[in-house]
Structure formats: C-alpha cells, structure tokens
Amino acid sequence: MNPFRFSTDALDTAALKSGMRDDHCGGYAEFEGWVRDHNEGHAVTRLEYEAFAELAEKEGARIVAAAVQKFGVIRAACVHRIGSLAIGDVAVWVGVSAAHRDEAFRACRFIIDEVKHRVPIWKKEHYVNGDSGWVNCERCAAPGAHEPDSAHVHAHTHVHAPAHAPDYSRQIALREVGAEGQAKLGAASVLVVGAGGLGVPVLQYLAGAGVGRIGIVDGDVLEPSNLHRQAWYAHADCGRQKAELAAQRVRALNPAVRVEAHALRLDAGNADALAAGHDLILDCSDNFSTKFLLNDLALRARKPVLFASVYQYEGQLQLVRGDDVSTCLRCVWPEATRDGLVGNCAEAGVLGPVPGVLGSLQALEALKFLLGLKGLDANELLLFDLVTLSTQRVRARRAPDCVAHSNGGVNASPSSDDGALEVEFAALADAVAAGFALIDVRDAHELLAQPLPVRGAQHLPMSKLLGAAPSLDAGRRYLLVCASGKRSTAAADLLRSQGIHGCRSLRGGLKALKTPA
Numbered sequence: 001m002n003p004f005r006f007s008t009d010a011l012d013t014a015a016l017k018s019g020m021r022d023d024h025c026g027g028y029a030e031f032e033g034w035v036r037d038h039n040e041g042h043a044v045t046r047l048e049y050e051a052f053a054e055l056a057e058k059e060g061a062r063i064v065a066a067a068v069q070k071f072g073v074i075r076a077a078c079v080h081r082i083g084s085l086a087i088g089d090v091a092v093w094v095g096v097s098a099a100h101r102d103e104a105f106r107a108c109r110f111i112i113d114e115v116k117h118r119v120p121i122w123k124k125e126h127y128v129n130g131d132s133g134w135v136n137c138e139r140c141a142a143p144g145a146h147e148p149d150s151a152h153v154h155a156h157t158h159v160h161a162p163a164h165a166p167d168y169s170r171q172i173a174l175r176e177v178g179a180e181g182q183a184k185l186g187a188a189s190v191l192v193v194g195a196g197g198l199g200v201p202v203l204q205y206l207a208g209a210g211v212g213r214i215g216i217v218d219g220d221v222l223e224p225s226n227l228h229r230q231a232w233y234a235h236a237d238c239g240r241q242k243a244e245l246a247a248q249r250v251r252a253l254n255p256a257v258r259v260e261a262h263a264l265r266l267d268a269g270n271a272d273a274l275a276a277g278h279d280l281i282l283d284c285s286d287n288f289s290t291k292f293l294l295n296d297l298a299l300r301a302r303k304p305v306l307f308a309s310v311y312q313y314e315g316q317l318q319l320v321r322g323d324d325v326s327t328c329l330r331c332v333w334p335e336a337t338r339d340g341l342v343g344n345c346a347e348a349g350v351l352g353p354v355p356g357v358l359g360s361l362q363a364l365e366a367l368k369f370l371l372g373l374k375g376l377d378a379n380e381l382l383l384f385d386l387v388t389l390s391t392q393r394v395r396a397r398r399a400p401d402c403v404a405h406s407n408g409g410v411n412a413s414p415s416s417d418d419g420a421l422e423v424e425f426a427a428l429a430d431a432v433a434a435g436f437a438l439i440d441v442r443d444a445h446e447l448l449a450q451p452l453p454v455r456g457a458q459h460l461p462m463s464k465l466l467g468a469a470p471s472l473d474a475g476r477r478y479l480l481v482c483a484s485g486k487r488s489t490a491a492a493d494l495l496r497s498q499g500i501h502g503c504r505s506l507r508g509g510l511k512a513l514k515t516p517a
C-alpha cells in the first residue's frame with residue numbers, strides 16, 4: 001500500500017493496524033484524528049475535506065519516507081479521509097511499527113505534525129445554524145486553539161494549514177487561483193539562485209503566496225552597498241550570509257514555507273544537486289557564469305529556469321523550458337559568455353527599484369507558471385527600459401547550431417569557454433571586470449618584488465600547479481598571470497587538460513599591461 005493515501009470511504013483502522021504487524025517490531029504507535037462536534041464556538045454537524053490529491057499524495061509520501069529515515073522505524077503509513085465526513089469519523093490515521101516504542105511514538109508524532117503543516121488539504125465545516133464555510137486559517141492562530149487538551153482532535157480539524165500561516169484568501173478569491181491553485185503553490189518547490197536585488201522581491205512574493213518549499217542559494221554576505229536595492233535586510237545584518245538572512249525573513253513572513261538556505265556560490269560541481277527536487281529555478285544572479293550554468297542545467301535536467309537580468313535602467317526576462325524545441329540562453333547569446341559584456345550592479349550602478357521591478361515581474365511569472373496560467377512564452381524575450389518605461393517583446397528562436405542544445409547541456413559552459421588560450425587585457429582590473437578570477441603563477445619572491453596591481457588574486461606557483469585542478473572550479477573563468485606570459489600559457493594549457501576549461505593566460509604577462517603594477 002502507498003505510505004500515504006487518501007480515502008473517500010470510512011477508514012477500517014483495525015485492518016490498517018493489522019497491515020502494520022511485523023515480527024521485528026516491539027512497538028506500535030497509532031494516531032487517529034476524529035471529527036468533533038464543535039469548532040471555535042460553532043456546533044459542527046459534519047464536514048468535508050478536499051485535496052488536490054496528486055500533489056498532496058506526493059508530499060504525504062515524502063513525509064512518511066522522511067519519518068522512516070529520521071527515526072529508523074520499520075513501517076509507517078498515513079491515510080487521510082476526503083469527501084463528506086460525519087461527527088466521530090476518523091479523519092486521519094497514522095500507524096508506525098518500530099523495534100522500540102520510543103521511535104514509534106516520535107515518528108508517529110512527526111508524521112501527523114508534518115502532514116498538518118505541509119499537505120494541502122481544505123476543510124469545509126457545516127454548522128448547526130445552517131451556515132458552512134471553508135475554514136479560515138486565522139482561527140488556528142486564535143488564543144487557546146493549541147491547548148494540549150484539544151491536541152488529539154486538533155490535528156484533523158486544522159490539517160488544511162499550519163497555525164499562524166498567512167491568510168491566502170485574497171489570492172484564492174481569484175478564479176485563476178482558487179483552492180486548487182493554492183494547493184499547487186503549496187506543493188511546489190522553487191530554487192532561487194541569488195538573494196540580492198532580484199531575489200529579495202522574488203522571495204517575498206513566493207513566500208507570501210505560500211509556495212511550499214523554497215531553496216535559496218547565495219554565497220555572498222550582506223554589504224552596506226546592497227541595502228538601497230535589497231531593502232528587506234537590515235543594516236545591522238551587514239557581514240552575515242545573505243542566504244541565511246533571506247531564509248530567516250522567509251520564515252518570519254510565512255512559517256508554513258519549508259525554506260532551505262545554501263550559503264555558497266552555485267558552480268558546475270554543485271548545481272545539479274542543488275536543483276534536484278525543485279520544480280522551477282529562478283535565476284536572480286547578477287553574473288553570466290551563473291546564468292549559463294543554469295541554462296545548461298535546464299537542458300541537462302529538463303527543468304525550467306526563469307531568468308531575470310538587470311543592467312542600469314534596463315531589464316530582461318526569459319523563460320528557458322529546458323526542452324529540445326524552445327529557446328535557451330545560448331540560442332540567443334551564442335557569444336555572450338563573458339561576464340564583462342554586461343556589467344553587474346557593482347560595476348555599472350543601479351537604482352534600487354530597477355531590480356525591484358524586474359524581480360516582482362519574475363515572481364509574477366513564477367506564480368503564473370506554477371499555477372499553469374498563460375505567461376511568458378518560451379520563445380520570446382521581454383525587454384524593459386525603465387528610463388522611457390517602454391517594453392519590448394522580442395521573438396527568439398531555437399538556434400539549430402546551439403552548442404548547449406546540441407549536447408543536451410552537458411559541459412556546454414566550459415567547452416564554449418575554451419577558445420584561445422591567451423587573451424589580452426590593458427589592465428588586470430579589466431580582466432576582473434570581465435569575470436575572470438586571477439591566478440598568479442609566479443614564485444613567492446617575484447610576488448614580493450612586484451605585487452599585482454589588483455587584489456584578490458589566488459597564488460598558485462608552477463610547482464603547486466599539478467595538483468591544483470581539484471581546488472579549482474570547472475565552471476569558472478580563470479586568468480593565469482606570470483611575468484612574461486610563458487609560464488601562465490603552459491599552466492593554462494595544463495589546467496585545461498585537467499578539466500578546468502575556463503583557464504586563459506594573460507598574453508605577454510605583466511610586462512604587457514598598459515597599466516602596469
């Protein structure tokens with residue numbers, strides 16, 4: 001039997017219990033939630049449960065599986081009634097068999113609590129006075145609603161939503177949303193990459209709307225210069241990890257959202273694992289390398305990614321579905337793999353509301369996507385000029401020779417970056433602005449005699465280079481630097497052969513810089 005299922009018929013708890021028998025088990029714990037005859041001062045005559053079964057079953061099965069793993073129990077199952085229920089009916093049943101009683105109790109408690117918080121189920125109560133109504137979440141938060149003596153029956157009467165959850169009535173009232181749409185949002189899982197200018201409005205609206213699970217990826221700490229466009233955060237939080245801060249804000253806004261913070265930079269090595277289990281990915285990053293990594297991931301994992309970008313007063317939205325027939329980023333921008341082509345906020349400057357507008361639109365499109373409403377087409381770009389307030393829809397076609405499409409998103413990022421081994425820059429600051437991480441391959445005494453004119457370079461002398469590949473990021477772009485360009489060219493060649501395809505060498509070395517050290 002499915003570990004979590006719905007039943008329109010009365011539950012035969014004796015049969016359910018006998019299904020949990022196991023000779024390895026010394027303990028069995030069971031929970032029954034019953035329909036009681038009153039709620040919040042109303043005399044209840046009967047009630048109805050409604051669930052968006054397909055999505056709710058998936059979430060329920062995840063909960064039971066998590067309980068088995070977390071508590072090491074042998075069998076666990078949960079059945080929830082839907083349809084019309086009478087007073088005294090069993091609304092929800094949980095059974096857990098385990099080697100010992102303690103894990104059985106704890107797993108049972110875990111399952112009923114999680115089901116109550118996470119599985120989208122609605123309850124309609126019918127009252128003695130003839131009224132009826134879908135139960136309002138605000139009642140959950142009413143004083144006394146969680147008194148221990150009502151605990152055993154409380155679970156089933158409020159399974160539809162957690163205590164203190166926001167009231168979604170203003171969006172449920174929309175015909176396009178309704179109870180079914182709200183259930184879809186509750187069962188949805190979205191990964192948000194970047195918790196900055198775009199990510200802040202995106203996270204606010206997704207959390208507010210009740211998207212069930214949100215992952216947040218951001219490797220940066222909050223800086224005072226972020227605050228003018230990331231007004232969700234506090235000045236006092238500067239220096240703290242943005243992913244953690246954003247997760248904290250999401251929890252404060254909507255405790256019903258399951259939020260996971262990943263305080264790291266998305267790269268080729270972790271992208272697939274981070275995206276796993278999410279239905280939709282939102283690119284709220286400010287750099288091309290992340291965007292192209294996500295683009296290739298979309299094609300590889302066949303997972304939709306909704307991109308937003310901001311440059312000074314301009315913004316852009318694009319949906320990459322990750323299928324064979326619709327456009328991807330590389331179809332549109334086959335050459336634009338360099339971060340320097342379009343600067344990010346740090347270099348170019350931006351007014352706070354610009355990412356705010358684009359992030360809000362991105363959140364809107366994400367919700368429409370999750371609700372299955374008509375939105376941004378997969379074969380168009382939406383361009384905004386926030387100086388003139390003009391909008392442009394540009395048709396974009398799937399390019400027949402797209403490098404990402406032709407190899408299914410596998411290694412598209414590094415290989416398209418391969419190109420010439422040597423590259424020219426007038427100043428190292430230009431290379432940094434173009435998205436290169438600098439690696440100085442000179443020996444220590446050379447560094448002391450002639451320090452690099454920019455900060456942040458990694459020191460990796462030739463002698464250490466052979467074993468260096470594992471510490472480098474295959475998805476990143478590196479510029480290797482030495483005195484004359486000879487060693488750095490050899491080093492770049494070597495690292496490429498070890499799979500670090502984004503390596504280049506500064507042609508002519510430090511001697512060739514127009515802005516010397």
Ligand SMILES: [Zn+2]
Nearest residue numbers: 328331402405
């Ligand atoms: Zn493509």
